[in-house]
Amino acid sequence: MNPFQKTIALGGMLALCLCGGAARADDNVVRVGMYAVFYHTAADDVQGPFTPPGLSADVSNVQTVYLAYLRRLSPHFDLELAAGVPPKTDTVAKGPTTVGSVPWNGETVGTVKWFSPSLLLEYSFFDESAALRPFVGAGLNFTHFYDRQINGNGQAAFGGPTYVTLTNSIGPVGTLGVVYHFMQHFQVNLSFSAAEVASHLTTNTAGVQRKTYVSFNPQAIVFAFGYSF
Amino acid sequence: MRSAKTVSLAALAALALAACGGGSSGGSTSTSTQAGTLIYNPPLRIASVNATDLAAQFASTSSGQQLLALAGPPKCGIDFEYIEYETVGAKGEPATATGAIFAPNGSAAAGCSGPLPILVYTHGTASTKSYNIANPSDPTNEAWSTASGGSEGPIIAAMFAAQGYIVVASNYAGYDASSLPYHPYLVGDQQAQDVIDALKAARTAIKGGLPSGVSDNGKLFITGYSQGGYVAMATYRAMLAAGMPVTAVSPMSGPYALEAFGDASVFGEVTLGSTVEYPFVITAYQNAYGDVYNSPTDVFSSTYAAGIPGLLPGSLSFSGLVSAGKVPQLALFSSTPTGLAPLDTLTSGITAASPLAALGFGNPFLINNSVRIAYAADALGNPDFGLSVVPPFNGLAPWMGASVALSAATPTYPLRAHLRQNDLRTNWAPTGPVLMCGGHDDPEVPFFSNTVVFSHFWAPYISTVPFGGGLPNNLVTVLDVDPDATLSGIQSTIAGLAATAFATDLAAHASPAKIAADVQVAVIGAFAAHFNLTGATPVPIDPQGVFVAALAGVAAQAVVTFYAQGVTSPTTMGQDVLLATLSFTHFPSEQVACEVAARAFFDPLR
Numbered sequence: 139m140n141p142f143q144k145t146i147a148l149g150g151m152l153a154l155c156l157c158g159g160a161a162r163a164d165d166n167v168v169r170v171g172m173y174a175v176f177y178h179t180a181a182d183d184v185q186g187p188f189t190p191p192g193l194s195a196d197v198s199n200v201q202t203v204y205l206a207y208l209r210r211l212s213p214h215f216d217l218e219l220a221a222g223v224p225p226k227t228d229t230v231a232k233g234p235t236t237v238g239s240v241p242w243n244g245e246t247v248g249t250v251k252w253f254s255p256s257l258l259l260e261y262s263f264f265d266e267s268a269a270l271r272p273f274v275g276a277g278l279n280f281t282h283f284y285d286r287q288i289n290g291n292g293q294a295a296f297g298g299p300t301y302v303t304l305t306n307s308i309g310p311v312g313t314l315g316v317v318y319h320f321m322q323h324f325q326v327n328l329s330f331s332a333a334e335v336a337s338h339l340t341t342n343t344a345g346v347q348r349k350t351y352v353s354f355n356p357q358a359i360v361f362a363f364g365y366s367f
Numbered sequence: 368m369r370s371a372k373t374v375s376l377a378a379l380a381a382l383a384l385a386a387c388g389g390g391s392s393g394g395s396t397s398t399s400t401q402a403g404t405l406i407y408n409p410p411l412r413i414a415s416v417n418a419t420d421l422a423a424q425f426a427s428t429s430s431g432q433q434l435l436a437l438a439g440p441p442k443c444g445i446d447f448e449y450i451e452y453e454t455v456g457a458k459g460e461p462a463t464a465t466g467a468i469f470a471p472n473g474s475a476a477a478g479c480s481g482p483l484p485i486l487v488y489t490h491g492t493a494s495t496k497s498y499n500i501a502n503p504s505d506p507t508n509e510a511w512s513t514a515s516g517g518s519e520g521p522i523i524a525a526m527f528a529a530q531g532y533i534v535v536a537s538n539y540a541g542y543d544a545s546s547l548p549y550h551p552y553l554v555g556d557q558q559a560q561d562v563i564d565a566l567k568a569a570r571t572a573i574k575g576g577l578p579s580g581v582s583d584n585g586k587l588f589i590t591g592y593s594q595g596g597y598v599a600m601a602t603y604r605a606m607l608a609a610g611m612p613v614t615a616v617s618p619m620s621g622p623y624a625l626e627a628f629g630d631a632s633v634f635g636e637v638t639l640g641s642t643v644e645y646p647f648v649i650t651a652y653q654n655a656y657g658d659v660y661n662s663p664t665d666v667f668s669s670t671y672a673a674g675i676p677g678l679l680p681g682s683l684s685f686s687g688l689v690s691a692g693k694v695p696q697l698a699l700f701s702s703t704p705t706g707l708a709p710l711d712t713l714t715s716g717i718t719a720a721s722p723l724a725a726l727g728f729g730n731p732f733l734i735n736n737s738v739r740i741a742y743a744a745d746a747l748g749n750p751d752f753g754l755s756v757v758p759p760f761n762g763l764a765p766w767m768g769a770s771v772a773l774s775a776a777t778p779t780y781p782l783r784a785h786l787r788q789n790d791l792r793t794n795w796a797p798t799g800p801v802l803m804c805g806g807h808d809d810p811e812v813p814f815f816s817n818t819v820v821f822s823h824f825w826a827p828y829i830s831t832v833p834f835g836g837g838l839p840n841n842l843v844t845v846l847d848v849d850p851d852a853t854l855s856g857i858q859s860t861i862a863g864l865a866a867t868a869f870a871t872d873l874a875a876h877a878s879p880a881k882i883a884a885d886v887q888v889a890v891i892g893a894f895a896a897h898f899n900l901t902g903a904t905p906v907p908i909d910p911q912g913v914f915v916a917a918l919a920g921v922a923a924q925a926v927v928t929f930y931a932q933g934v935t936s937p938t939t940m941g942q943d944v945l946l947a948t949l950s951f952t953h954f955p956s957e958q959v960a961c962e963v964a965a966r967a968f969f970d971p972l973r
Contacts, residue, residue: 188411188413188414188449188502188504190504236420237414238414238415238416238420238504239415239416239417239419239420239444240415293393294412294415294578297411297412297413297414297449298394298409298410298411298412299393299394299409343394343411344394344407344409344410344411344449344451345396345406345407345411345451346411346449
C-alpha cells in the first residue's frame with residue numbers, strides 16, 4: 139500500500155465514521171491528504187577546513203501526509219494551520235564526481251526530518267454555498283529540522299561521524315487552490331503552495347566545522363479530503 | 368468533538384517535536400589533557416584516495432612520475448587521517464598538536480589493510496605555521512606545495528604509505544591548529560615527546576578502527592629528514608629510554624651534533640638556509656629557556672631584530688621571508704671583522720676556501736658580532752672535540768689530535784649551552800638497526816659536523832657493511848649518497864659539465880630540449896657506475912644514482928631556464944647552474960635519495 143492509498147483509506151474511514159451532522163458554513167475544517175513536495179534547492183558551496191571547492195547538495199522531492207485545521211473567520215476568510223506528518227528528506231550530494239576517491243555527485247549523503255507547520259490566511263472566492271470555491275492564501279511557514287543523520291556515504295565524504303545542525307527557518311508561504319464540497323461536511327481540495335525555507339547548515343566532523351546556506355524553496359501540491367463541523 | 372480534533376493535531380505536533388533530538392555524531396571528544404591523548408576519535412579523514420586514483424595523480428605531474436619511478440607504482444591507496452592530540456611544550460606546559468596518519472587502503476591480499484608496520488615520519492624545517500602534512504588537497508600548504516622543488520608530503524606518501532606502511536607524522540607543536548604559541552625548534556626532549564604523543568594518539572585511532580581497516584603489526588620504523596632527521600634521532604633516544612620497542616630507524620641529514628654544528632657556523636662555515644634556521648632556533652630557545660637574550664637586539668642586527676620574534680613559524684615561505692626583508696638571503700654574519708683575533712683568523716681561512724661560506728658574511732647582516740665574539744670565546748675555551756674530524760678544524764688547535772669520542776664540552780654562553788643541551792651526543796646507544804643517510808656536499812646541514820661527528824660518537828656500533836649488502840653486521844650504517852670525490856663538491860662538478868655541454872650545443876645551435884638532454888647525459892655519464900645504461904633512459908641502481916639523477920634534472924632545468932632568460936656565456940651559465948644545484952641539493956635531491964635508501968633498509972624488516 140503506497141502513501142496515497144493509505145490516505146484514501148483514511149479518508150474513507152472518516153467518511154464512514156463521521157458522517158451526518160450540522161449545516162453548511164461550519165466553523166472548523168480538518169483536512170487529511172497528501173503533499174507532493176518539490177524542492178528547488180539552491181545551496182552555497184560548502185565552506186570550511188579541508189573542503190574541496192564546489193561541494194553542494196540537493197534535496198530529493200518527497201510525498202507526505204498532509205494534515206490541516208481551518209478556522210472560518212468570515213464567509214470569505216479562513217485561517218489554516220497546515221502541518222502534516224513531518225517529511226524525511228534525502229540530502230543528495232552535488233558537485234564533483236568524487237571527493238578523493240569517495241563518490242560524491244548524486245550520492246544520498248544524509249536524511250533530515252522537517253517539522254514544518256504553516257499558518258495561512260485564506261480568501262475563498264464565490265458564495266459560501268458554492269460547491270466549488272477557489273481560494274488564495276498567504277502566511278508564514280516555520281520549519282524546524284530534526285533527526286538529522288549523515289549516512290555511510292556522507293561520513294565517507296565528510297571524513298567521519300558527522301553531527302549536523304540546521305537553523306530554524308521562518309519565511310512567507312503562499313497558496314492557491316480550489317475546494318469542492320461534494321457533500322455536506324465533506325470536501326476535497328487541490329492546492330499549490332510555495333514557501334521560502336532557508337537554513338544555515340553546519341556540519342561537525344571530529345571538531346572540524348563546515349558551513350553552507352541552503353534555500354530549499356519547496357513547492358507543494360496538496361490533494362486532501364476535508365471534514366467540516 | 369471540535370476540541371478533540373484540535374488536541375489530536377497538537378498531539379501530532381508534540382510527537383514530532385519530541386523527536387527533535389538532533390543527529391548523533393558517533394564520534395567521541397576527549398576532555399583529558401594527558402599527553403598522548405587523541406582528542407577526536409575517530410579522527411577526521413581529510414581524503415581517501417584509492418591506488419588507481421593515487422597513481423593517476425602522481426602520473427599527472429613530471430615530479431610525480433619521477434617519484435613513482437623511484438618508489439614503484441602505488442600498491443595501496445591512502446586515507447589521510449587528521450589527528451589532534453595532547454602533548455606538552457618546551458617548558459612542560461600542556462599543549463595540543465596535530466598530525467597525520469597516512470593509512471593505506473586496499474585489499475589485505477595486496478598488503479594494504481590488516482596488520483601493517485607503522486612508520487613514524489618527522490618533517491624538516493617548515494617556515495609556515497599552516498604546515499599540515501595531513502592535508503594533501505591543498506597545494507598551497509607547505510607540506511604539499513607544488514611550488515618549485517616540491518614538498519615532503521608526496522614523497523612520504525609515494526615511498527611509504529602507498530607501499531603499505533602506516534605513516535604517522537606529527538605537524539609538531541606550534542604548527543597548524545596547535546595551541547602552543549611557538550614551536551620548540553630543535554628542543555630535543557620536547558620534539559621527541561611530541562612525536563611519541565602523536566604515535567600514541569595514532570595508535571589509539573588505529574585500535575579504534577579506521578575505515579581503511581589497517582592494524583598495527585607491531586613493527587615500528589622511525590625516519591625523518593633535516594630537522595626531522597634530528598627529531599627522528601631524538602625520538603629514538605626517548606623511545607629507547609622509555610622501553611618502547613623500535614624495529615629500525617633512519618635519521619637523515621639531521622643536525623645531530625648541534626654544538627659542533629653551531630661552533631663550525633660561528634667560526635665561518637655558514638650554511639644555506641641559516642638566515643632562517645638561526646632565528647628559528649634562537650627564538651625557540653628563548654621561548655624554552657628565557658635566557659638567550661634580554662632584547663632581540665642583543666642578538667639580531669637592528670635591521671631585522673624587531674621582526675624576528677614570532678616570525679617563525681609564520682605566514683611566509685623561506686623565499687618570502689627574504690623577499691619581504693624579514694631576513695637576509697645569505698648574510699648571517701657581518702662582513703666587518705669581530706676584532707677577536709683567533710675567530711677572525713679562522714673565519715678568513717674558512718671563507719677563503721669556501722665561496723658558499725663567504726656568502727654568509729655581508730651587510731646588512733642578521734646576527735651581531737657581539738654574539739659571535741661571546742660564542743667563539745666559549746667555543747675556544749671549552750672546545751667541542753667533535754670538530755676534530757671536521758675539516759678544517761681537524762688541522763687546527765685546539766681540535767687537532769683531540770679525541771673525537773669526547774662528547775661536547777660544558778659551555779657557558781647561554782645559546783651555546785642550549786645547543787649543547789639539545790645535542791644528541793649524550794650517554795645512549797642504539798639497540799637496533801640504524802641507517803644514517805646524508806650527502807657530504809650538503810650545503811644546508813653539513814655532513815661532517817653532524818653525521819660524521821655523530822657517527823664517531825657511535826663508532827662502536829658503526830657497520831662497515833656497504834649499503835645494499837643485506838642486513839648490516841653491526842647496528843649502524845652510514846650512507847653517503849653523494850658519489851662526487853672532488854674537493855669543490857658535486858655542485859661544481861655538475862656546473863662544469865653543464866657549462867661544457869651548453870657551450871658545445873650553443874655552437875651547434877641546438878634546441879633547448881637537446882641542450883637539456885645533453886646536460887643530463889653529461890652529468891649521468893660522469894657518474895655512470897651508479898646507473899643502468901642499457902635501456903633507453905638511464906636508471907639509477909643505487910641511492911647515489913638517485914641523487915645524481917635528481918641534480919642532473921635540476922641542472923638541465925636550470926640551463927634551459929637561464930638560456931631562455933638570455934644567458935649565453937658558458938661561464939655565467941656554469942655559475943647559475945652551481946647556484947641552482949646548491950639550492951636543490953639538500954632538498955629535494957638528497958632527501959629523495961635517502962628515502963630510497965631508507966625504504967630499502969626497512970623493507971626486509973617489515
